[in-house]
Amino acid sequence: xxxxxxxxxxxxxxxxxxxxxxxxxxxxxxxxxxxxxxxxxxxxxxxxxxxxxxxxxxxxxxxxxxxxxxxxxxxxxxxxxxxxxxxxxxxxxxxxxxxxxxxxxxxxxxxxxxxxxxxxxxxxxxxxxxxxxxxxxxxxxxxxxxxxxxxxxxxxxxxxxxxxxxxxxxxxxxxxxxxxxxxxxxxxxxxxxxxxxxxxxxxxxxxxx
Numbered sequence: 657x658x659x660x661x662x663x664x665x666x667x668x669x670x671x672x673x674x675x676x677x678x679x680x681x682x683x684x685x686x687x688x689x690x691x692x693x694x695x696x697x698x699x700x701x702x703x704x705x706x707x708x709x710x711x712x713x714x715x716x717x718x719x720x721x722x723x724x725x726x727x728x729x730x731x732x733x734x735x736x737x738x739x740x741x742x743x744x745x746x747x748x749x750x751x752x753x754x755x756x757x758x759x760x761x762x763x764x765x766x767x768x769x770x771x772x773x774x775x776x777x778x779x780x781x782x783x784x785x786x787x788x789x790x791x792x793x794x795x796x797x798x799x800x801x802x803x804x805x806x807x808x809x810x811x812x813x814x815x816x817x818x819x820x821x822x823x824x825x826x827x828x829x830x831x832x833x834x835x836x837x838x839x840x841x842x843x844x845x846x847x848x849x850x851x852x853x854x855x856x857x858x859x860x861x862x863x864x865x
Contacts, residue, residue: 657684657688658851658852658855659687659691659851659855660684660686660687660688660690660691661680661683661684661687661855662687662851662854662855662858662859663686663687663690663691663784664682664683664684664685664686664687664690665683665687665858665859665862666784666787666788666791666858666862667686667759667784667787668682668683668686668756669683669862671742671748672748673742673745681738682738682742685731685734685735685738686735688731689731689732689734689735689760690763690779692724692727692728692731693728693732693763693764693767694767694772694775694776694779695718695719695724696724696725696728696767697764697767697768697775698767698771698772698775699719699721699724701771701772702715702719702772703716703719705772705840706719706840709838709840709841710838711837711838711841712838712840712841732760735760736757736760739753739756739757740753759783762783763779763783766778766779767779788858789808789812791861791865792808792861793805793808795861795865796808819850823846826842826846827839827842827843830842
């Protein structure tokens with residue numbers, strides 16, 4: 657839920673809605689549509705992966721096909737419907753609507769054609785991370801005219817290196833059975849650990865900018 661809200665907020669944070677309480681609803685709906693679409697197109701693959709380890713087998717309950725089908729259709733219809741409603745209320749123009757619909761179609765195509773990890777990585781790197789980093793860079797550049805891409809990378813580097821280093825150490829401890837948790841479950845835990853502070857900080861960032 658936290659990741660879904662964050663993905664939606666990073667994509668649609670610039671929309672000016674007349675009823676501000678609808679913003680978090682739109683963010684969450686858009687993000688859940690993204691994640692459920694990813695799961696829906698890769699259900700068989702996910703069942704195979706999660707069934708391979710005892711501590712991840714419980715996740716197979718999430719992949720019940722009937723539930724996923726209904727949620728997949730309902731959330732996609734709701735997201736597209738909300739976008740059309742907001743354009744009628746003047747929250748954004750037809751060009752923006754076309755861009756958002758094209759992006760959703762591209763996400764569907766990517767998740768349909770590629771395996772789970774590859775599809776999500778392509779979205780996360782190309783459509784999400786680059787967009788968020790561009791927003792951060794533009795904000796910092798407004799604060800300091802001389803702020804350069806090198807300065808930005810210098811700010812990112814220590815935290816990125818620490819994250820990668822301790823992630824690799826944790827995976828190694830799992831590999832040698834020092835930590836009695838499978839690598840897939842450990843990956844979810846690590847991603848959650850990184851996502852929580854990131855989502856909170858970015859939420860505050862969007863509110864200020």
